[in-house]
Amino acid sequence: MLIDVKTLAARLGAVTVIDGSSHMPDTGRDADAEFLAAHIPGAQRFNIEMVADTTNPLPHTMPSPASFARHVSAMGVTNDKPVVVYEAGAPFSAPRVVWMFKAMGHPDVMMLSGGFAAWLAQRLPVARGPAQPRTTSWGFVPSPRPRTFVNADAVADALASGGQVIDVRSAERFAGTAPEPRPGVRAGHMPGALNLPYTNLSTEDGTLKSDDELAAIFKDAGVDLSKPVIASCGSGVTAAVAVMALTKLGTPAAVYDGSWTEWGGDENRPIVTATDDSAPAEVTAEAQAPAEPEPIPEPEPTAGPAQSPEPEASVESPATGEPEDTPAAEEIAAPETSAEAEVPAETAEPAAVEASAPSAKAPSRTTTAKSRTASKSRAAPKPKAASKPPAKPKTATKPGPKPKAASKPIATSKSGPAAKPGPRRGPASTDNKAD
Numbered sequence: 001m002l003i004d005v006k007t008l009a010a011r012l013g014a015v016t017v018i019d020g021s022s023h024m025p026d027t028g029r030d031a032d033a034e035f036l037a038a039h040i041p042g043a044q045r046f047n048i049e050m051v052a053d054t055t056n057p058l059p060h061t062m063p064s065p066a067s068f069a070r071h072v073s074a075m076g077v078t079n080d081k082p083v084v085v086y087e088a089g090a091p092f093s094a095p096r097v098v099w100m101f102k103a104m105g106h107p108d109v110m111m112l113s114g115g116f117a118a119w120l121a122q123r124l125p126v127a128r129g130p131a132q133p134r135t136t137s138w139g140f141v142p143s144p145r146p147r148t149f150v151n152a153d154a155v156a157d158a159l160a161s162g163g164q165v166i167d168v169r170s171a172e173r174f175a176g177t178a179p180e181p182r183p184g185v186r187a188g189h190m191p192g193a194l195n196l197p198y199t200n201l202s203t204e205d206g207t208l209k210s211d212d213e214l215a216a217i218f219k220d221a222g223v224d225l226s227k228p229v230i231a232s233c234g235s236g237v238t239a240a241v242a243v244m245a246l247t248k249l250g251t252p253a254a255v256y257d258g259s260w261t262e263w264g265g266d267e268n269r270p271i272v273t274a275t276d277d278s279a280p281a282e283v284t285a286e287a288q289a290p291a292e293p294e295p296i297p298e299p300e301p302t303a304g305p306a307q308s309p310e311p312e313a314s315v316e317s318p319a320t321g322e323p324e325d326t327p328a329a330e331e332i333a334a335p336e337t338s339a340e341a342e343v344p345a346e347t348a349e350p351a352a353v354e355a356s357a358p359s360a361k362a363p364s365r366t367t368t369a370k371s372r373t374a375s376k377s378r379a380a381p382k383p384k385a386a387s388k389p390p391a392k393p394k395t396a397t398k399p400g401p402k403p404k405a406a407s408k409p410i411a412t413s414k415s416g417p418a419a420k421p422g423p424r425r426g427p428a429s430t431d432n433k434a435d
Helices: 005-010 031-037 065-073 094-103 115-121 152-160 171-175 211-220 239-248 259-265 274-288 362-378
Strands: 016-019 083-086 109-112 164-167 229-232 253-256
Touching (some): 083 094, 094 109, 094 239, 152 253, 152 259, 229 239, 229 259, 239 253
Parallel strands (some): 083 109, 164 229, 229 253
């Protein structure tokens, strides 16, 4: 599917050369004007905005077979003559033109490796002015190939059945952190899609990378090269860059015609952003790891009557719901506040999601313990030896008032927002072109 400039120069009269250059409006470049200024001798101009379904509100979608045949026959294209497509810069729109020819059944279509820049770098001759008209006795007869271009329903079916869909827009647009350049198009990506910016597939001189490099790039993005792939982009142009690279590797691939302009502009189609992707993973990760208890501060000694530390045994076991051992009456702390009823950090449930709220039963357990204390205080004191050995106080040698209740529930130290992993995506890219 690729041809180098030296081979093309040697075969110039035996092939039909097509200039498939296209530029985004924000570049300020005019591909038609640039063609008039300089082009490969004998080349014909292919404008993807003209060779398209002009009745479709979506940009540059595939024309009907009859319309395509009419356009390319006027360029001198026939079924038995090879076609070579090039463009002014790095792979952007030329792969789309190549794939259109493939979809219409042309048996021998190639892309010029390195584009017009590689031609100029070899100091090969150029022509100026409009393309010379070509006349043929029969023209091009299309024989459309299914599954080279697919629609939104086919993409939705692939996503629902675990198929592979890659989005070649920039990482920022895929994540939804950069706005879409077209009005009315939502930011984000399709649920289950993979991200691989198309700019990662070519070298600085505008040629596709080697097979080994391409294979590594696709695998790093999560693509299984043994299974079919659907490529999507902003409007169905640069998705063809990924499709050409996949075809080069022997992986069946198709272009989603309409791409994100159609999907993101349809309120009935689901979308996700980087935040949506990371939320479920974050909850799962926290639920699997037990919360770390916050250390209980030591009481500060003060002058005044001695008080016993807070009883540990007045709290029910979180595992069984049965009360634990209750200490003797003289060891139970006097202050009665809502903070005393909170479950100590040692007994907090390990699930971070459930630990964020204090137990609703704690106050009733504290009341029960104190009612027991009151009854014991009115009864005649019993010798310590006759009662069940009390739980060892935490700080028997440091008398003093009970420390102040913490301003936050102890077990909620992990409930704040955590850093959210981004969605599975390809290598970062600063390219924000609409396609």
